[in-house]
Amino acid sequence: xxxxxxxxxxxxxxxxxxxxxxxxxxxxxxxxxxxxxxxxxxxxxxxxxxxxxxxxxxxxxxxxxxxxxxxxxxxxxxxxxxxxxxxxxxxxxxxxxxxxxxxxxxxxxxxxxxxxxxxxxxxxxxxxxxxxxxxxxxxxxxxxxxxxxxxxxxxxxxxxxxxxxxxxxxxxxxxxxxxxxxxxxxxxxxxxxxxxxxxxxxxx
Amino acid sequence: xxxxxxxxxxxxxxxxxxxxxxxxxxxxxxxxxxxxxxxxxxxxxxxxxxxxxxxxxxxxxxxxxxxxxxxxxxxxxxxxxxxxxxxxxxxxxxxxxxxxxxxxxxxxxxxxxxxxxxxxxxxxxxxxxxxxxxxxxxxxxxxxxxxxxxxxxxxxxxxxxxxxxxxxxxxxxxxxxxxxxxxxxxxxxxxxxxxxxxxxxxxx
Numbered sequence: 001x002x003x004x005x006x007x008x009x010x011x012x013x014x015x016x017x018x019x020x021x022x023x024x025x026x027x028x029x030x031x032x033x034x035x036x037x038x039x040x041x042x043x044x045x046x047x048x049x050x051x052x053x054x055x056x057x058x059x060x061x062x063x064x065x066x067x068x069x070x071x072x073x074x075x076x077x078x079x080x081x082x083x084x085x086x087x088x089x090x091x092x093x094x095x096x097x098x099x100x101x102x103x104x105x106x107x108x109x110x111x112x113x114x115x116x117x118x119x120x121x122x123x124x125x126x127x128x129x130x131x132x133x134x135x136x137x138x139x140x141x142x143x144x145x146x147x148x149x150x151x152x153x154x155x156x157x158x159x160x161x162x163x164x165x166x167x168x169x170x171x172x173x174x175x176x177x178x179x180x181x182x183x184x185x186x187x188x189x190x191x192x193x194x195x196x197x198x199x200x201x202x203x204x
Numbered sequence: 205x206x207x208x209x210x211x212x213x214x215x216x217x218x219x220x221x222x223x224x225x226x227x228x229x230x231x232x233x234x235x236x237x238x239x240x241x242x243x244x245x246x247x248x249x250x251x252x253x254x255x256x257x258x259x260x261x262x263x264x265x266x267x268x269x270x271x272x273x274x275x276x277x278x279x280x281x282x283x284x285x286x287x288x289x290x291x292x293x294x295x296x297x298x299x300x301x302x303x304x305x306x307x308x309x310x311x312x313x314x315x316x317x318x319x320x321x322x323x324x325x326x327x328x329x330x331x332x333x334x335x336x337x338x339x340x341x342x343x344x345x346x347x348x349x350x351x352x353x354x355x356x357x358x359x360x361x362x363x364x365x366x367x368x369x370x371x372x373x374x375x376x377x378x379x380x381x382x383x384x385x386x387x388x389x390x391x392x393x394x395x396x397x398x399x400x401x402x403x404x405x406x407x408x
Contacts, residue, residue: 005303007278007296008271010258017254020247022239023232034297035226036255037262037271043224044259048252050221051240054214055248058241067212067241074211092211093238099209 011037063134065110065127067092075099075108082106084141086134088160090114090153094146106144109134114147115156123159135164142170149176215241267338269314269331271296279303279312286310288345290338292364294318294357298350310348313338318351319360327363339368346374353380 006012011033018029036044060066061073068074075081075095085106089095095108111126135143143164147153161171177195178187187195210216215237222233240248264270265277272278279285279299289310293299299312315330339347347368351357365375381399382391391399 005300007299008262008273010262010273011271014254014258017251020251021236023235028227030297030300031227032225033255033258034295036259037296039259041259044255047221047224048256050218051237051248052252054218054237055240055243055245058212058214067215069212069214091238092241093234095211096209096234 060110064108065112065130066095066108080105084138085144086131086138086141087144087146088131089146090148090156098146106142111147111156114152115159116152126156128160128163131160132163135167135169138167138169140168140170142172145171145173147173264314268312269316269334270299270312284309288342289348290335290342290345291348291350292335293350294352294360302350310346315351315360318356319363320356330360332364332367335364336367339371339373342371342373344372344374346376349375349377351377 006015014033014036015026015029018024018032019026021029024032036047039047059068059070061068061076062071063076064073066073066075070077082105086109087098087104087106088109088111089098090111090113092110095110098104098108109127109131111128111131113121113126115121115123115126143160145157145160147157157173165171175198176191177198178184178191184192210219218237218240219230219233222228222236223230225233228236240251243251263272263274265272265280266275267280268277270277270279274281286309290313291302291308291310292313292315293302294315294317296314299314302308302312313331313335315332315335317325317330319325319327319330347364349361349364351361361377369375379402380395381402382388382395388396
């Protein structure tokens, strides 16, 4: 703990506010506050206005719940995408990560979290009902459960699977195995075990 | 470089704004923006208001140029402090660091930077004239040059020394040597050499 006697109440309040950001300690918060203090006033106003606008004016796609500037996001309204496949993810960031791979051309569904009894997050806190509605309207197609591989991710995947498996849709999940370029020696046993069990035909 | 296709212009603008902070890359900026997006609206407004207030309403002590809520800062107005000693520092943060040591009971003078021809900072950009005015009014006493030990710090110290040495004031600088608990083996030669040259009588 970095004890401080602040020379100014305003500085102390700004440091405390910046300190609420994840991964920003008291020391970094002080450094950032003093940095902002040295910037031209209009730059600081632009900085805070951009953050306020984001929080105040952001919208979520009516279909997939992705962050969007419009009622329907650019992915859902893109007619060239495969509309029979829905990739289910936890967060906005996951959509951006998958889009960056350039390997996926279907639609998404953002859950807005993951089932976690410990954090008090149940199925009704997520957009699972909306997902079931979309799946019901698909008439076939595929749902990819792209959730994390931990207990909460698996629980959520299983819950969703039970909700949608009656609609004649193919349900898949992400391949688990060694990362690209990973060394066998350093892989954990669970991952290595799974990547042997799920071994694939070799295409030279 | 982390390439992104942002799903929303508002998100992109917020990320770019946060990305201007020192030490915050695009990836961290995105993480922070999405964090702020998940917070209650009033928390975000409180966050940005604290930063705006700091920049808009902060004041600098008329005497020492320290950040202050009043016309004269709490240190300069504290009558129990030694008013015959002025410690010259580069920044607000240096004052806070020295105050945290609890070892100094005199006054300060914040230069607001350091002489750096490469960055276009000359003596007139700093509060050196104000310092000379204070020293002239001291009538004796001591000025401690507590600037960094690099070339720019040494240059600034020397410049200030020339400006104030005519006023019958004692001028000192910070002791340089091995850090407390430092291992000889890992000390750089310059530091070790100086700490031998400036060796002190042993008090067991």
